[in-house]
Amino acid sequence: MADAGGFRLASESDPTASAHLAGTILPGFRDAHVHLGLIDGAALLGGGIAVVHDFGWGLESARTWATDTALPEVRIAGQLLTAPGGYPTASGWAPSDASREVAGPDDASAAVDEQVDAGATFIKVTLNSDAGPVFDDATLGAIVGHAHERHVSVAAHAQGAGQAARAYSAGIDVLAHAPWSERLPDELIAAMAKAMSWVSTLDIHGWGKFNEGFAVANDNVRRFHAAGGRIRYGTDLGNGPLPVGVNERELVALEHAGLEIDALAAAIAPAPASGAFGQRISRISLPRQEDPAHWLAAARLIDHDNLEVHLA
Numbered sequence: 001m002a003d004a005g006g007f008r009l010a011s012e013s014d015p016t017a018s019a020h021l022a023g024t025i026l027p028g029f030r031d032a033h034v035h036l037g038l039i040d041g042a043a044l045l046g047g048g049i050a051v052v053h054d055f056g057w058g059l060e061s062a063r064t065w066a067t068d069t070a071l072p073e074v075r076i077a078g079q080l081l082t083a084p085g086g087y088p089t090a091s092g093w094a095p096s097d098a099s100r101e102v103a104g105p106d107d108a109s110a111a112v113d114e115q116v117d118a119g120a121t122f123i124k125v126t127l128n129s130d131a132g133p134v135f136d137d138a139t140l141g142a143i144v145g146h147a148h149e150r151h152v153s154v155a156a157h158a159q160g161a162g163q164a165a166r167a168y169s170a171g172i173d174v175l176a177h178a179p180w181s182e183r184l185p186d187e188l189i190a191a192m193a194k195a196m197s198w199v200s201t202l203d204i205h206g207w208g209k210f211n212e213g214f215a216v217a218n219d220n221v222r223r224f225h226a227a228g229g230r231i232r233y234g235t236d237l238g239n240g241p242l243p244v245g246v247n248e249r250e251l252v253a254l255e256h257a258g259l260e261i262d263a264l265a266a267a268i269a270p271a272p273a274s275g276a277f278g279q280r281i282s283r284i285s286l287p288r289q290e291d292p293a294h295w296l297a298a299a300r301l302i303d304h305d306n307l308e309v310h311l312a
């Protein structure tokens, strides 16, 4: 995190600061689980979100998002890979072309290739035994294996007893939601903390009116975080009444699960792998306050291309 003294600009040849941006500067905020097909994505930048991971939609639309300048930086999963008749084919929220049914292990490579060839940089599978059939181990393993061969990670929607454990055993890299179907055993949580990331999506469990799923997910997140697991801020935007922008309730929920300011900032403003900040940075002009969630939610984006207008 940049210090509260703000951000100093200097050229490579002359390291003396040439201008000063007051406040606190972080990498552009990321929502690591959205559905652009279900929201007005053009409102995200104004809401403080610079980067999104889209967790499933038809390829015809999804392949256009990465180059749409009205949108944040977008990574797409492409279609949701699911067992024949599996979630979300009968759930109502997703059009039929948002899902790709995978008939068995022999069909796994083709299904993965279709997504990657259309621009997907990760694969999303559904393992929702509450809402239909789920992949057998052989098919799931074939999908994960081929995705990794193509150098893309795999995220899973794991729902229903035992599905989060199956995702872990299959080598899934990311859980699309912090598990809420059951309290996971400590040993499983410890193993998962070494091997995968979880997208938080705590606020979908009641949207501020905490339900039973919220309590279970919150307890799992608390132990996963304490075990060193990596949490990504994500909201499942498009699913229920959520603000199109930074959701302060999601941050508050993570705070309640034990994430302190540095962990919260890392969850929503991950340092870019390259070391260079992305196209947009997040600026918090509020003085550093007691409540980290409220403070982070006050961030606004600045585009590198018009940085000058913000400089003091």
Ligand SMILES: [Zn+2]
Binding pocket: 033, 034, 035, 055, 236, 239
């Ligand atoms: Zn989702």
